[in-house]
Amino acid sequence: MKNIWTAFGLIIIFNFSSFSQQITITGNVTDDKDAPLPNVKVVEKGTNNGVLTDFDGNYSITTNNSEELTLSYFFIGFDKQEIVVAGRTKIDVKMSTDSQILEEVVIVGYGSSRSKELTGAAAKVKGENIEKLNLSRMDQALQGQVSGVNISTNSGSPGGSSSIRIRGLSTFGDNDPLILVDGVVYDSEGLNALNPADIESVNVLKDATAGIYGVRAANGVIIIETKKGKIGAKPQIEFTAYRGIQETAKRLDLLTAEEYAVIKNEMFAFGGQEMPFPNTALGVGTNWQDTVFQSAPVESYSLSINGGSGKTRYSLGATYFSQEGIVGGAKANFSRYNARLNLSTELSSKLKLNSVLLFSSDTRSTLAENGIGSVLYNTINAFPNEPIRTLDGNYSYLEEVADIINPIAQMENTFNSTIADKFVGKEELVYDFGEHLSFTNRFSYNHATVDSKSFSPLAWYGTGKYANTAINADLEAPVVEIADSVFIERGASVNESRSTFTDLTFESYFNYDNTFADVHKLKATLGLSVFQRKGSNLNGTAFNIPNNSWEYADISANTAPGGFLNNAGSWEFKERLLSAFLRAEYIFDSRYIISGILRRDGSSKFGPNNRYGMFPTISGAWLISEESFFDVEFIDFMKLRLSYGISGNDQIANFAYRALLNGEGVYVFDDLITVGTALGRAANPDLKWETTRQFNVGADMTFWNHVDFTTNYFIKNTNDLLFQPDVSAVIGSFGAGGYPPIINAGNVSNKGLEIELGYHTSLTSALLANVNFNFSAITNKVTAVPEGVDFLPGAQFSVGGDVATRFEEGYAIGYFHGYQTAGIFQTQEEIDNHPIEQDGAQPGDFIFVDQNDDGVISFGDNDDKTYLGSPIPDFVMGFNFNLRFKGVDMSANIYSAIGQEIIRNYERQQPYANQLDYVINRWVGPGTSNTDPRLTTGATRNNVFSDYYVEDGSFVRLKNVQVGYTFPKKWTRKMKVESLRIYIAGNNLITLNRYLGYDPEIGGGTLSNGVDFGFYPQARSIMGGINIKF
Incomplete structure (x- = not known):
């Protein structure tokens, strides 16, 4: 016991x-x-x-x-x-706020969401990162900033456009995303009206959750917010200015006059002709690149005022920007005046008015920038043994090649000017019914007037060469002796054009946001949208302008003899889009999120059979780090996301389902020929939307409170592509002026992986660092082509050469298709013993691969052609770095595209055309070269499109570096200045690549991407700037 x-x-x-x-x-x-x-x-x-x-x-x-x-x-x-x-x-x-982590607000369309609650693939770029780049166009500032977004420059000339691709190429038509600025629809060209320094933030919606915008969201959505004032803040005046100098980052290694003479003599000798240069001691000769390229200024001045009172906030600013071209100077310049007002006023405790006004006027002068006949195309091919001017002071004519003209004369005789005035307005009333429900009624207006003038003076470029749309005649010959010459009869000409475009948008929607019992959160948006775009154009051409002068270049100055009248034309269009949309989101206990979107669009571009489309999306997220069982010490935040949805695309001509008439019909009545009207484009009442189905799975994580990680894997399939086929692709025939209808045919798939990794920290109270790396890998493949055709042809190689790009099942859009080489024949014996018959082969010629194994190389068809590469990169990367220590700050941006190919298409296949100096290593006898063929004026297959003309286009570019210093406040207060910062910056300073051309960043259309005709390169620039706040 x-x-x-x-x-x-x-x-x-x-x-x-x-x-x-x-x-x-x-x-x-x-x-x-x-x-x-x-x-x-x-x-x-x-x-x-x-x-x-x-x-x-x-x-x-x-x-x-x-x-x-x-x-x-x-x-x-x-x-x-x-x-x-x-x-x-x-x-x-x-707890102290960490503004770097995922609490920031992201605009998602007709509303906003905290980053932690996003269920879709979205990204945000802050305006302060954009402003540091000192770029002329808003779209260029996104390059290398966001994974899955690939931006390539279509032209490096001032005011030149860019191609914006979110998650790959998907359509024959417009692949650009929908762009909204403060809720107003812009096209990519309209971005010229924006000053990048006015941007508060850029939000990019990449996956199916962009479906809230329905038919226009298939290519993604870019939402730009401009700067706003703060309620109760005193007025702050800010002045920013920078000025710099630009130059070309690269000159091609062309033959000198002496090298040129030696090689051309050899070419003519191989062709059995007399050598044209008995004296080859010509020295360096004319360096045409030195005469064409020049240093050019760039400058920008901005003034803004931001502030607010008790119920009002405002932001207004004005900017002047000017940039001359590194080719052509003032003949290729761009300037912009810009003024904006962003105003928000509380009319009552429940009613708020938001207003946005923007006016811009930009002027752009252009040269022939890309393609055969461009200034740089002529520069590359011009003869180094010819002077710029002859002894009598006239320009040299480069007579030996029909389509190469003196580039200096070309620039002097080019007069192209475009003035675009743009006015944008938005009025928005927001009524709060209470804490949880609001109603927004928005009207926006976007109007542009574009005035263009092009003057073609009477100019002499050489016998048989083209100018002013007709062959040159001898200017010294009397007019009466050459009365049949259209060139002389018409003389100098001027074309003037005015186009107007007006967008009207009415949108009304409810937003609901409420939390029940602390754990149930419901958000919903329900609304209607009406969009109308209309445009018109009036143009005319006058001939025989007095004094052959730009000063008199006006269509009213037509003095052409023989009764020539002004050519006049016009067009007009109108399109409408009627939409209803719903988005609902439920969040349980800050851990589980499910969201659904439904949008119905009706477009005037389609007929009654398929005018309306329904576009649904569903998405969800799981915040694992909010679970009580989650205990990984170094992981502060972890979220998994999933989305699937359907979006549409209507980017085709207005009323494309209807038949058109054409004024080319020819009829015979009583033995008399009568010109009338005949069927043009055939009708297709069953024309319907392109549809894009997109699946996305992703994750967002934060480690140690300083490292952010985001990844996405997506599958994006676009079906029923809208395009206009060749006659051979449809059944039936068409008369004079007739052509097939637009049809739905072809499918494209894009699959990809995106990774973003960021690090942000305060190493000490005085040392701040922010580093971001983003990576994208996209595989593009055509999964179906129109019935009855094997492929659709694209861009052409050289003048009259093979079709070099294709749209074909199993390959990337616009892939390169041609002959594969396997070395060079060294001797006649090797040719005689070669098991494959290759017609016309001689020692020094390419050995072509027999792709179809029939024992014969076929040059008249496609049987022995094969895949030679793709203009689409295997992966794209961006690296962004910001460091601040006390008053000193430094930033750098690196952009890279790896794995794409480029067609070297800027070399004219003519005996007298100049060439790059790689031909010095050409084959001149057995064993001398197995890569570069012999040169000859005789018949040869070495000039057909082959892998010899395809190059690796991979590059790494130091896009921007900026170093600044902010003066201590104890100094600036004495000057009654709130802050003062000065900086120096450089753009496009270094580009690492192996491409022989000017610039490996080659844009272009859907089937001409990566084809270099003498691409206008991006300039390298050095600038100094100042920022003052009062």
């Missing part, structure tokens, strides 16, 4: 001891403004024991007491805190 009582006593003592080690800790968690924070995770460090704070930020946690007991406090958007308990039973915590 005694032993039983002893044991019972020991148990009581043991239990009392254990109970005495338990501790309950209570407290309250607030933000840095003393507002309570609900759903903060409070965890005993090193265990799974944890709780969440309630709606008022209160918590209570029970655990075993110890000297090492530490509590960790986690909440997205705030710095993690760890506190040693040290026996305390009440601990209140104030």
Whole structure:
């Protein structure tokens, strides 16, 4: 009995001891403004024991007491805190905001969302990162900033456009995304009206969750927000200016006059002709690139005022920007005047008015920039043994080649000017019914007037060469002797054109946002949208302009003899889009999110059979890090996302389903020929939308409160592509002026992986660092072609050469298709013993691969052609770096595209045309070369399109570097200046690549991408700037 009582006593003592080690800790968690924070995770460090704070930020946690007991406090958007308990039973915590993490607001279309609650693939670029790039166009600033977004320059000339591709090429038509600026629809060309320094943020919607915009969202959505003032803030005046100098980053290694003479003599000798240069000691000769390229200025000046009163906030600014071309100078310049107002006023406690006004006027002068006949095409091929001017002061004519003209004369006689005036307005009323429901009624207006003038003076470029749309005649010959010459009869000509475009948008929608019982959150958007775009054009051409002068270049100055009248023309169009949309989102306990989108669009571009389309999307997310069981100490945030949806595309001509008439019909009545009207484009009442189905799975994570990681894998399939086939692709025939209808045919698939990795930290109170790396890998493949055809042809190689690009099932859009080489025949014996018959082969010629194994190389068809490469990169990368130490800041941006190929198509296949100096290593006898063929004026197959003309286009470009210094406030206060910063910057400083051409970043159309005809390169620039705030 005694032993039983002893044991019972020991148990009581043991239990009392254990109970005495338990501790309950209570407290309250607030933000840095003393507002309570609900759903903060409070965890005993090193265990799974944890709780969440309630709606008022209160918590209570029970655990075993110890000297090492530490509590960790986690909440997205705030710095993690760890506190040693040290026996305390009440601990209140104030958490500091970490603005870098995922609490920032992202615009998602007709609303916004916190980053942590996003279910789709979206990204945000801050305006401060864009402003540092000092670029002329908004779209260029996104290059290398966001994974999955590939931006390539269509022309490096001032004001030149760019191609924006979000998750690959998907259509024959417009592949550009939908662009919205403060809710107003812009086209990519309209971005010229924006000053990049006015941008507050850029939000990019990449996956099917962009389907809230329906038919226009298949290529993604870019949402741009301009700067706004702050309520109650005193006016802040900011002045920014920079000025710099530009130059070409590269000159091609062309033959000198002496090298040219030696090689041309050899070519003519191989062709059995007399050598044209008995004296080859010509020295360097004319370096045409030195005469064409020049240093050119660039400058920008901006003034803005931001502020607000008790119920109003405002931001207004004005900008002047000017850039001359590194080719052509003032003949290829761009300038822009821009003024904007962003105003928000609380009309009452429930009603708010938001207004946006923008006016811009830009002027652009252009040269022939790309393609055969461009200035740089002529520069590359011009003869180095010819002077720029002859002894009598006239330009040299380069007579030996019909389609190569003196590039200096070409620039002097080019007069192209376009003035675009743009006015954008938005009025938006927002009515709050209460804390949870609001109604927005928005009207936006976007009007542009584009005036263009092109003058073609009477100019002499050489016998048989083309100018002013007709062959030159001898200017010194009397007009009466050459009355049949259209060139002389018409003389100098001028074309003037005015186009107007007006967009009207009416949108009304409700937004609902409410939380029930602390854990159920419901958000919904329901609305209607009406969009109308109309445009018109009037143009005319006049001939025989007096004095052959730009000064008199006006269509009213027509003085052409023989009764020539002004050629006049016009067009007009109107399109409409009627839409209804719904988005609903449910969030449970800040952990589980599901969202659905439904949009119905009706487009005037389609007939009654298929006018309306329905576009649904569903998406969801799981915030794993909010689970009580999640206890990975170094992971602060973790979210998985999934989305699937359908979007549409109507980017075709207006009323494309209807038949058109054409004025080329020819009829015979009573033995008289009568010109009338005949059927032009045939009708297709069953024309329907392109549809894009997109699946996305992704994850967002934050490590150690300083490292952000985002990844996405997507599958994007576009079906029923809209395009106009060749006559051979449809059944039936068409008369004079007739052509097939637009049809739905062809499918394209894009699959890809995106990765973004960011690091941000305050190393010390004075040292801040921010680093971002993004990576995209996309595989593009045509999965179906129109019935009845094997492929669709694209761009042509050289003049009258083979079709070099294709749209074909199993390959990327616009892939390169031609002959594959396998070395060079060294001797006649090798040719005689070669198992494959190759017609006309001689020593020094290419050995072509027999692709169809029939023993014969076929040059009249496609049987022995094969895949030679793709203009689409295997992967694209961007690296962005920002560092600030006290008053010194530094930023750098690197952009890279790897794995794409380029067609070297700027070399004229003519005996007298100049060439790059790689031909110095040509074959001149057995064993001298197995890569570069012999040169000859005789017949040869070496000039057919083959892998010899395809190059690796991979590159790494240091896009921007900027170093700045902000003066200490104790200095600036004496000048009554709030802040003063000066900086130096460089753009396109270094490009690492192996491409022989000027610039490996070659844009272009869907089937001409990566084809270089003498591409106008991007300029390298050095600038200095200043920023002052008062």
